Structures are given as structure tokens and as C-alpha cells.
Amino acid sequence: MAEAAPDWDAIHAEYRAGQLSNVMLGKKYGVTEGAIRKRAKAEGWQKDLADAVRQQVKEKLVRDEVRAPNARDREIVEAAATTGADVVRRHRRDISKGQDIVSMLFGQLEEAASNRAELEDAIEEETKNDETTRRRTQLMRLVSLASHAGVLRDLSAAMKNLIPLERQAYNLDEQEHEEPYEERLRRLLGQE
Template identity: 60%
Template sequence: MSEKKPPDWPAIEAEFRAGQLSNRMLGEKHGVGESLIRKKAKQGEWTKDLTDKVRQEVRTQLVRSAVRTSNASEREIIEQAGITGAEVVRTHRRDVRRASDLVGLLMGQLTSAAGIRADLEATVEELCKDDETGQREARLMKAISLPTHAGTIRDLSTALKNLVTLERQAHNLDELSSEETYEDRLARLMGAKE
């Protein structure tokens, strides 16, 4: 049986100070509990004082790689960043238009289904009259249910909102209004149910 290696606290401190990973993510990466990281950070008076510098360097590297030269002029860098940002916005506009069209289509289907609900239910009952378990009828009734369709519209709009927000943040098109890290924001948008 192999012995567990002790945590590499200098590496953990460096990554903590860089501010790119949440405490939970640091803990997972280094096999240490989040509470222990908080305790060590408090004892050692660690601060995430490099977060802004790291964020700025990431932006610089992204822009420089987009213009593919370290000797690019400020104007070339700004122009390339503008081109990239404009393309992101165009993509969002196209995606939002397609999603809006799909929501309109689904709303039309919901309106139609609501108007002929009794006929749909009768058709399902007729198709499933030989189904002894009732499972087939239950599945079909759920498929034509209004809450199922409304949930689809809600889920689609939520997913699109989250993806647009994350992509805009990844391209630095919006300023962060808080000290929330990218990982925290991603976790909040993608998984946290309120």
C-alpha cells in the first residue's frame, strides 16, 4: 500500500494567490479539503492579490495570439480584439434569432395542442387500448402535456442565456461586476439551482 504524499502547500499557495481556481477546485486538484485550504490561507494570510494581474495577462496573451505577433501595434491589437468581439456578437445575434424562432414554433405548437387537447388525449387512449400496463399511454400523455412543452421552452432559454453569458465573459466583452471567479460563475450558471 502506497503512502499518501503530503500536500504541496507552496504550490497550493501560489495557485490560491493567482486566483484562477476556487478553493474547492484547488482542493480537488491537490487532494486537500476546501476547509483546510481556507484554514491555511487564513493562518498564512494568503490573499488573491494576483487575480487582476493574471486576468490582464490572460487578456494580453489572448489578444496577442489573435494577431499572431508580439510586435503588434496597439492599433492592430485593438482592431483584432474588435473583430473577434464583433464576431462573437454576430454569432449571439444569430443564435438568439434561431432560438427565438424555435420558441415561436414551440409556442405555436402549444397553442395548437391546447386547442385540441381533448382530441389528442382521445387519440392516445385509442392507440393504447391494448396496452395492459398503461405505461405506453402514460408516456404518450406526458409527451403531449403542456408542462413538458413549457419546460422545454424554459430550459432552452435558460441554456442560451447561460451560454451567451459565458461566451461573452470568455471574450472579455462584459466587465465582471463582482469578485466572482470564472469557475464560480460557471458553477452558478450551469448547476446551482436556487
């Protein structure tokens, strides 16, 4: 039985909508990602409807939230504001959790640094009967100043990201960033 030719018109239409990756389009229509990429390049395909689709999705979500196809503007704005407020509250909780974790780690680092001599003595005692010095060397490296400096650098970087996010989430600063809060949060969390 002969294999059916791919429906390139349907693939092109979905490509223009920009909702699926080339890999997902290939799986859906039984062609390779490379074939889609080559055809798109050869025919000059553009994902020119992606913004319109995203806008339509937003509008549908807002309309669905108020559950009325002819909802008044006030109801639409209220539903969108409620959704936005929920997102900001969730971000504030996440930022607070991140700050709590960083503070806890700072405390642990401070304790380890202030008790370094005791930790080194405990490592010496624990590893005195080892046949090689490998384990002792690794444990000593963990409590070394260089290790503490690296942890401190990483924790400082985390705080450097968290503090501006919190200030932005609570609108404490003038808008210095052209990038919206949600996009900046996604970028800093690596979720783009």
C-alpha cells in the same frame, strides 16, 4: 519511504493567482481541498492576483492574435474588435436559434391545443383495452389545459429572456443594464 511535505509556498502562490479551484490545487499538490481551505483561512490568504492574471491573459491573447510583441495600438484594437465582433455574431446566431425553437414549440402547442378533442379521442381508442387507467390518465394529463398552460408559461419565460438579449445584441435599446451583454447572456444561460 516518507511522503514529501506539501509545497505550501507554491500552493499559496497559485491560490493568490486564483486560476485553480481548491480541489484542483489539492490534486496538483497532493493535499485535500479541506487542508487548503483551512490553511488559507488560518493564514488569511486572498486571491488578490486573480484580476491581474485575467488582465494579463487578455493582453497576451490580443498580442498573440496580432502575432507581434510590439504591435501598434491600431493593430491591437483591430484584433480585439474582430474577436468581439465574432463573439457578438455567434451570440446573435445562438439567440436566433433559440427563437426558432421557441416558435416551433409555440406552433406545436397551438396545434395540440386546437386538436385536443381529436387527441383525447385517439388516447381513449388507444387505451380502451388497457387493464388499468394509469396510461390513459397520464396521456390525458399531457393534453390537458393545465399542461398547455405550463408549456406556454415556460415558452413565455424563454421569450422574455431571448427578446432583450437580441435587442441588446443588435444595440436596439439604450444601455439600460449595467451588466455587459456577454455576462448577461452567460447568466441567463446558466453558465456562470
